Amino acid sequence: MKYKIILIAVIIAILAGGLVFYTPYKKEKELRVFNASATAREFNAENAMGFSRGICKLGPRYGGNNVELKAADLMEKKFEENGIEARKERVDLGGGKYTYNVIGVINGTNQNKYVILASHIDSPGFCEGATDDGAALGVQVEVARILSSQDFKPEKTILIIGFGGEELWFKGSEDFVKRHPEIVRNCEAVIDLNCVGAGENVFLTEYSYQPKPVRGDPKLINLIMECAQELEHPVTIGETTYPSDTYPFYYNSIKRVPVCQVMSQPFKVAPWSSENSADKLDQEDIRKIGETITLALFKLAT
Structure with missing residues (x-):
């Protein structure tokens, strides 16, 4: 006993x-x-910069050329390496030309609600397009790594999309909107990264002009602004000329999705310039953008 x-x-x-x-x-x-704020600070700007430089080294990505298609392949592969489901969707450009949209998926518990983080794979036909939009691709693949490496169970499904054919008046995003009306109908926010990676402030676009006016959603702008302030990153709100891939989400026959184009302004290098090369990228700016967007996605998707 x-x-x-x-x-x-x-x-x-x-x-x-x-x-x-x-x-x-x-x-x-x-x-x-x-602790979403602490997790957002795990964004590794060196990782993002490395991917962006690799994309830029390929050369100008335009009009469905081999370089644009190669960049799409690299993005899909990097998504998969970073632990998220990925796929490519072919986009017809006419005249036998085509490009791809690359879609990374982080499934939410409610798969009828969506949040989209967008950028574009192509560049102007005469330059590497480091900020237009190579740096954004680097931010996206690093955001994918952060979200997939945590015990993060979002309510809403997050789509991280690199659109092809943006320089041809938003061909890739237009194709996506037409092909996926159910996603557009149930999408609660589109954050579009355009011309980031070499600027002073996180810039939130409240209004753009051409080809028709697009107004950034006030609630979405306010949320992203609060995220930047929480992380102590400088943030400004203003106007710009082109809406980039927010345009088809704003103008379509299904739903006017809440959108915000995020940029880095004032520019340290003009986006439409032969000088827009990888050596102009600013790792600190990429970090500010990456951390802010990561935190915003945490808040939007939960």
Whole structure:
């Protein structure tokens, strides 16, 4: 009997010790998961910069040329390496030419609600397009890594999309909107990264002019602004000329989706310039954009 009592006491002590160990671990894990601001600061700007430079080295990505198609392949592969489901969708450009939209998916518990982080794969036909839009691709693949590496269970499905053919008046995003009316109908926000990676402030576009006016959603702008301020990044709100891939989400026959084009302004290098090369990219600017957008996605998707 004495030995049984001792054995029971030992078992109780072991279980109690395990509980003491498990409880702080569980609490620490929960804090890590739900501290969105701290998780956003895990954005690695060096990773993003490395991918962006690799894209730029390919050369101008325009009109469905081989370089644009290669960039789409690299983006799809990087999404998969970073732990998220990825696929390409072919976009017809006419005249036998085509490009791809590359779509990364982080499934939410409610798969009838969507949040989209967009950019474009192509560049002007005469330059590397480091900020237009190579840096944005680097931000996207690093955001994908952050979101997939955490115990992050979003309510809404997050789509991280690189659109082809943006320089041809938004061909890729227009194709996506027509092909996926159910996603557009149930999309609660589109954040579009355009001309980031070499500027001073996180710039939130409240109004753009051509080809028709697009107004950034005030609630979405305010949320992203609050994220930048929480992370102590400089943020400004203003107007720009072109809406980039927010345009088809704003003008379509299905739904006017809440949109915000995010840029880096004032520009340190003109986007439409032969000088827009990888050596002009600013790692600190990429970090500010990346952290801000990561935090915004956490808040939008939960």
